[in-house]
Amino acid sequence: MKKTLIALAVAAAAVSSVASAATIYKDDTSTLSMGGRVEVRANFSDANKSDADDNKYKDASRVRLNIGGEQKLNEDVSFIGFTEFEVTENSDPIADDAQINTRYLYAGVQSQTYGTLTYGHQDNAFTYLTNFTDMAEVFSGSINEYNVATSDRANNVLRYAFNADKLTIQASVQADSDSDGTPVTQNAEGYGIIASYAFTDSLEAGLGYASSDANSTGDDRIGTGDNNTYTAALKYSNNGLYLAATYEGGTVSTQNGSNYESDFNAADAYAGYTFGDNNVNMTYNYYNADEDSFDALNLNNVAIEYARYFGNATVYGAYNFNLLSDSDAATSSQTDDQFQVGFRYAF
Numbered sequence: 001m002k003k004t005l006i007a008l009a010v011a012a013a014a015v016s017s018v019a020s021a022a023t024i025y026k027d028d029t030s031t032l033s034m035g036g037r038v039e040v041r042a043n044f045s046d047a048n049k050s051d052a053d054d055n056k057y058k059d060a061s062r063v064r065l066n067i068g069g070e071q072k073l074n075e076d077v078s079f080i081g082f083t084e085f086e087v088t089e090n091s092d093p094i095a096d097d098a099q100i101n102t103r104y105l106y107a108g109v110q111s112q113t114y115g116t117l118t119y120g121h122q123d124n125a126f127t128y129l130t131n132f133t134d135m136a137e138v139f140s141g142s143i144n145e146y147n148v149a150t151s152d153r154a155n156n157v158l159r160y161a162f163n164a165d166k167l168t169i170q171a172s173v174q175a176d177s178d179s180d181g182t183p184v185t186q187n188a189e190g191y192g193i194i195a196s197y198a199f200t201d202s203l204e205a206g207l208g209y210a211s212s213d214a215n216s217t218g219d220d221r222i223g224t225g226d227n228n229t230y231t232a233a234l235k236y237s238n239n240g241l242y243l244a245a246t247y248e249g250g251t252v253s254t255q256n257g258s259n260y261e262s263d264f265n266a267a268d269a270y271a272g273y274t275f276g277d278n279n280v281n282m283t284y285n286y287y288n289a290d291e292d293s294f295d296a297l298n299l300n301n302v303a304i305e306y307a308r309y310f311g312n313a314t315v316y317g318a319y320n321f322n323l324l325s326d327s328d329a330a331t332s333s334q335t336d337d338q339f340q341v342g343f344r345y346a347f
Contacts, residue, residue, distance in 0.1 A: 021068075022347070029072045036065040036084075041138075041342035047333035060340070063087045064103070080118070081107035101180070103153060115162035121155040125170035126192045128161075129206045129233040132244040133268040133283070137316045138340050139303035140283040143266040146252050146297055147227040149190030149210035151179035166198040168206070188212045188224070196233075205234045214253055225253025225260050240274040242281075252289060252297065262291035266299075277309045288328065296330035317341040 021035030041060040048058040066084035073079065084104040089097055106120025126149060134141025134152075144150040149172070159172040171193040179185040190212025198204040208231045213224035228250040235244035246268040253261040265288055272281030287299040305318035320338040329335050 021066075030069065031071075032067070032069045034065075034067045035347060036063065037344055037346045038063050039342055039344040041340060043338060043340045045336050045338040047336040047338065059089065060342075061089065066104070076113055077109060077111050079107070080110055080116075102155075103180075105155075106157075115160060117158075117160050119158045121153060122157050122159060123153055124149055124151065124157060124174075124192050124210070125159055125161070125172040125194050126150040126208050126210050126229075126231070127152055128168065128170050129194050129196065129208050129231055130246060130268070132204075132206075132233045132235040133246045133270040135242065135244065135270045135272060136281055136283050136303065136305050136318065137307050137314070137342065138305070138318045139301070139320045139338070140270055140285070141268065142285045142299055143246070143248055143268045143287045144229075144231075145179070146185065146287075147190070147210055147212055147229050148174065148177050148179045148185035148188040148214070149192040149212040149227070150229050150231075150248075151185055154179040154185070168194075168196040168198075170194050174212075185212075185214065188214050188227075190227070194231075202238045203234075203236050205232075207232055214255070225255045227252055242270070242272045242274070244270045252294060259293070262289040262294045264289045264294070264297075279305075279307045279309070281305050281307075295328060296334070298324060298328050298330075298334065300324040300328070312346045314344045314346075315342070316344075 021033045023031060023033050025032040039062050043058045043060050044056050046056060048056055064084055064086045068082040071079045082104055086101045086103050088099050090099045102121050104122055106118045106122040108118030110116035130141060130144045148154050154174055154177045156177040157172050157174045161170045173191040175189050177188055192210030194206055194208035196204055196206030210229045212227050214227050229248055230250055231246060231248045233246040248266040251261055252264050267286045269284040272279055283303045285299045285301050287297060289297050300323040301320050303318055303320040307314060307316035318340050322335050322337050324335050326335060
């Protein structure tokens with residue numbers, strides 16, 4: 001692409017007020033689009049307190065900017081690329097105010113006949129199924145972040161996705177990969193595969209399996225353990241009603257040895273109803289590792305949420321009721337309730 005077009009893309013990212021993703025360049029074979037969001041969020045919880053700060057309030061605001069392109073090779077095959085960055089304010093008053101995180105950075109080839117193959121920082125194959133329940137504005141989709149091959153996003157991922165009528169198949173592999181999750185998902189190698197079938201326009205079900213090595217220190221020279229996760233997911237939608245459930249089970253580990261491995265069971269559920277420009281929903285997140293040494297990963301909460309949509313603007317509020325007992329938690333902050341409100345403008 002010519003330098004003038006790249007300059008145009010950068011300028012559009014800075015000044016664009018166009019709603020949703022906007023096409024900023026298009027010819028017979030190429031398309032360039034940009035989008036993003038500005039979202040101000042306030043979180044209130046005793047978990048936000050620290051030894052140095054007794055304030056329950058925490059700012060969780062963020063900005064996301066993305067750019068994607070497609071170039072057609074012929075009527076069946078196209079080359080694609082996409083990147084998205086998230087910018088938040090650094091809470092450290094001494095350091096730089098801006099903290100930048102890469103959410104997506106991948107490229108590849110897609111075929112209407114044979115599927116899509118991409119490489120880079122992107123969703124895993126597993127993400128297709130965990131997205132069934134990750135539907136709330138906040139407080140949903142938390143149980144899959146302890147395996148680099150199941151987490152929402154990771155780098156160094158090679159993913160293949162194929163869809164034929166009602167059947168969806170995806171597979172992904174990764175090497176020396178980090179995810180946006182916890183330390184047990186750093187410097188890891190893994191793979192995952194899922195299959196999903198839409199029985200009707202309203203009902204879809206899927207199964208998946210993923211495996212990766214892991215090391216809580218982020219140093220794979222010390223020795224790695226195995227994370228193995230299997231899942232079953234189901235979703236149903238009809239006339240504004242959306243119901244979904246995900247179950248996960250397997251083993252989680254931090255490094256080699258029986259003292260560093262635990263079986264786990266996890267469940268994620270979403271029940272929502274959309275009427276007009278309104279949405280009300282309830283979510284449930286549960287994760288339980290059998291071994292006490294993994295209590296820091298445990299979750300057990302129910303959240304209720306209301307969101308109101310004004311075109312490209314959204315306002316929402318959610319309260320998270322924490323059901324985790326002190327005996328199943330590693331720290332007191334794991335058992336605290338949360339309340340979060342937010343306003344988002346997408347462009």
